[in-house]
Amino acid sequence: MTRLCRTFQTAPAAVPREDSAKYLRSGLTAEGFQLPDWLVPDLEDGTAPEMKDTALENTIELVDEHASGFPGEIWPRVQWGYDDEATRERGRQEIETLVRSVGDRIDGVVVPKVGRVEDVRAAASAIEEYETSYGHAPGSIELAVIVESARAVSDLDRIARLGDGRLAALVFGPVDYTAELGGRELDDGRPTWPGLLERLSNEASAGGLLAVGGPFDQLYRERAGVQFYNGDAYAEQVEREATVGLDGSWSLHPNQTAQANRIHMPRESELRQDVERIEAFEEAKSTGTGAVSVDGQMVDEATFKNFANTVETVRRIDETRPEQTAARYDDGLLGRALDLETSW
C-alpha cells in the first residue's frame, strides 16, 4: 500500500505566547496544500525546556480535539539522546503519557538523536511496553527515528533491517549531524551530505521504510532591504530529495508544506503517461496478445508496478485531500486514474 509522507511538518507544541499552542493548532487545522501528510507536535528541540510540561498538555488536548478531523498522520516527537540516559528517561515518560492519553489518536512516535541499532531497539521497546500496558493492538503505534548521529549513520543498514514492523521511517537531521561530525559552513555553504542521502534512500527502500529529508531553516532571505520567503532554495532542496527517491521532506512552515506536497506529488505529465501506459496494457491484454509492449518498452510485472505506483499515490491523495488532486490534475485525467484496474 502506498503510504503518504510527502511532508513531515514539525510544530512546536508550546511557545511563549498567549496561545502557547498556536503553531500546533495551526498545523492540525491546515487546509489545501498547507495540510501536511504527517504533523509532528514537537516536544523536543522546538520547545523550550521550561515549557515541556505545557507542550505535553497542549499535545494531548489538541490531538484529542483535532485528530478525528485531521486527514494526515500524527506523530509527536519526544526527547531522546543516545548519549544521555536522563534524556532517554524523559523520553520514556513522554511516550508513556502520550500512549496512555492519546494512544489511539496518534500513528507513531518520532524519536530523535538515536545512536546504534541497540539504541533504536531501546526506543522501540519503550513504545511496545506502553502499547501493551495501555491495551493497544501490538504494532499499532509505530516508530520513526531521526538519523542525526554518526553512530546511526554507521549502523544505517542494521537499523533499516530491524524488520520489527514498528520502525516505519528514517528522517535525516542535518543540524545535529553536521555538528557531531564537526562539519563547517565556509564560503561554499553547509555540507549537503549527498552520499548519506543516497544511502538513506537505499536502506529505507531495502527495509520497506519511508525516507524523509532534513529541515531547511533559512525560511526567509533578504535582498536590497526587503525580506521574503526563501522559496527557491527550499524547492531546490526538496527536488534534490525527490530525485534520489526520498518519499518526503521536512517542513517548518505552511509555505514549505505547500511546496513539498506539490513536489512529492506526481506531475500531471507523469500521471498522464502512466495512466496511458496502464490503459494500453489493459487493452493489449484484452486482445489476447501474450505480452505487451507500450511505448516500445516491454511491460513486465516490475514495470507495471511502477506505473501503478504513480496512480495509487494519486488515489491515496485523492481519498483524503481531494482539493489537492482537483487543483493539480485535469478532471478527465483524474477520473481515468481513479477508474483504472491497477493490479497486474
Added chain:
Amino acid sequence: MTRLCRTFQTAPAAVPREDSAKYLRSGLTAEGFQLPDWLVPDLEDGTAPEMKDTALENTIELVDEHASGFPGEIWPRVQWGYDDEATRERGRQEIETLVRSVGDRIDGVVVPKVGRVEDVRAAASAIEEYETSYGHAPGSIELAVIVESARAVSDLDRIARLGDGRLAALVFGPVDYTAELGGRELDDGRPTWPGLLERLSNEASAGGLLAVGGPFDQLYRERAGVQFYNGDAYAEQVEREATVGLDGSWSLHPNQTAQANRIHMPRESELRQDVERIEAFEEAKSTGTGAVSVDGQMVDEATFKNFANTVETVRRIDETRPEQTAARYDDGLLGRALDLETSW
C-alpha cells in the same frame, strides 16, 4: 591477469523482425572498435515475453555458430528476480538449457535483479548445479550480477566478499534501481548515483571483481528538427565511470561500443609514460642500484604494478583485437610495449 571488460554490450536475443536474431548476429560478428569485450545475448528485458523461446533458440544457435570466431567473452543474460520465485524458476531453466547446449562456448551467465547476498548465492548454486550435471569443469561458467535493487546495494560488501570463484562482475542497473527507490526525473534530470558508483568500484576491487556501469538509453537526440546519435552525453557518462575506476561500460549500440572501447583503453600518452617508466626502471636495475627512482618517484612493487597494468591491458587487447591497438598507438611505441619485461 588483466581481464578485459571495457564493453558489456547487450543484444536482444529475439526481436519481432523477419530475422529475429538480427541484433545478436550483428553483435557476434562486429569488427574493429565495434567489437565488444563482452557480448550479452539478452533473454531478459530486451526480449518480449512471447519471444523468450525463440530468444533461447537464437542464442544457442548463434553462439554455437559464432563463438569460436568471436574474440570477446559471451555472457547470456537470463531472467531472475529476488522478489519472484516464478521468474527465478524460469531463470534456472534458461541456465540449464544454456549450460547443456553451449556450456563450453559461454564464459558465464548474467543474472539481473538480484537481492541480498543469499539471493546471489542461489544464482551461483543454480549455475554450479548444471555445470556439474553436464560435466563442465568446476567454476568454468562464471556469474555476473546486475546490481539494481536496494537490497543488493545494501549487501554490496557481503556480495563482493562471496569469494566463491564464480562471481566475476558487478554491473549497475540504474533504471530498475531508480524505480525501486522511487527516484524521479525532475528538471535537473535523472539521479546519477555517484555515491553508489564509488562503492561499486570499491567493493569490486576489494573482492577482485570487475565493475561495469549502467546502460545509457537516450541513444539519439534531436535539435532543430534533426535527430542524431547522442555521442557526447554517452562519452561523458563513460568518462565519469572510468574516472572512478569502473572497468567497463554498458553498451546498447555499436556506436556506444566503439566509444567505450576507446575510453576504457589507455591513451597513447598513458601508455608512453608507463612504458618509459618501466624501461627506466629496468635500466636502473641493470646498473645495479638497489632502488630506483623514476620521474622523481620511488618505484616500489605497488607503483610498478600500476605501470605494468597499463602495458598488460594493451597487450591483452593486442592479442585478440590487433586492429584496435594498431589504430590507437604509434607502431614503435606498441612494439616497445609488447617487448617489455613486466614482472617485478
Added chain:
Amino acid sequence: MTRLCRTFQTAPAAVPREDSAKYLRSGLTAEGFQLPDWLVPDLEDGTAPEMKDTALENTIELVDEHASGFPGEIWPRVQWGYDDEATRERGRQEIETLVRSVGDRIDGVVVPKVGRVEDVRAAASAIEEYETSYGHAPGSIELAVIVESARAVSDLDRIARLGDGRLAALVFGPVDYTAELGGRELDDGRPTWPGLLERLSNEASAGGLLAVGGPFDQLYRERAGVQFYNGDAYAEQVEREATVGLDGSWSLHPNQTAQANRIHMPRESELRQDVERIEAFEEAKSTGTGAVSVDGQMVDEATFKNFANTVETVRRIDETRPEQTAARYDDGLLGRALDLETSW
C-alpha cells in the same frame, strides 16, 4: 578533550642530499603557522629504499634532539602493506626500533596500506608487543592508519569500531587508493572520492577518532612561463575537507601547513559568535531562568557542547602556539575566550 590534528605533515626522513635529514629537521623546528600539529617522519614512500636505514637513524636522532621542544605530536610512518608479508616484517622491525629508542618521545606510529580490520589489528598488536617489551605504559603509543586500499574502505566501519584505545586516526591516501581501484585522470581531472570522505568523517566520529584528508601533490603550477605555489587549489581541497568535518589535512610543504592550520582553526567570526552565546547563556543561567534561549535558539547540552568545542579548540591552540592565536584573534576576544566557563 579537544585534540589538535589540523595538519598532518609528512617529511621524508632521509633524502639524497648532504644533509639527509634536511626536511625532517625543518619540520621539527618550524615556527608560527608553519608548525604542524602532527609531524610525520616518513620512512615509507617518501624515503628511497636504499636510504631506509639512514631514515631510521635520522628519525631517532632528530626526534631525540627536538621532541622536547616541539609543541605538536610526532608520528613516524613505517612501512606496511596488507598484501605483502615481507613489507609488514620490515614495518614491525621499524616499529620495534622506534619504540625501543624513542618510545617515550613519539605519540604514535602511522601505518600505511592497511587492508581489512584483521590487518589493522595486526598493526595494533605489533605496537602493543614492543610497547610492553620496552616498558611503556599500555596504550601510550597510538596508531594512525592510512586508508588507501579497497579492503580498508570496505571495512571502514569495522576498523573505526575497534575501540581498542590504540587507534587514534583515519587518514585518507588517495594516490594508492585511486591506483588500486583503477581510477583514471581524464579531462576532468582525478577522482575526488566525495562519498568516501563523507564516510571517513562519519566513521571517525562514530568511533571517537580523528579524520584527516589526503595529500595534494601538485605543489606548484605554471602559467605563462612562471611557476608558482599552487595555493588556491590546495586551500580549496582543505576547505572541502573541513566542510564535511575532517579534523585536519595532509601537508607536504610548510606553505600547505600554514594554510591548513588556518583553515582548520575557527574563524574570528565563529569564535566571537560562540563566545557571545556562552556568555549570554551564563548570564541567563545566573538570572535564574530554568532554560535559556540564545539568538532565538534553545540551548541544550548538545548545542552548548558545540559552542564550547570552538572555544576549547582555540584554547588548545593558544596553550602551545600562542603566536597563532595572537595573529588570528582580536586580543579582547581571545581574552574572553580564555576566561569563559565552558562546562555545562
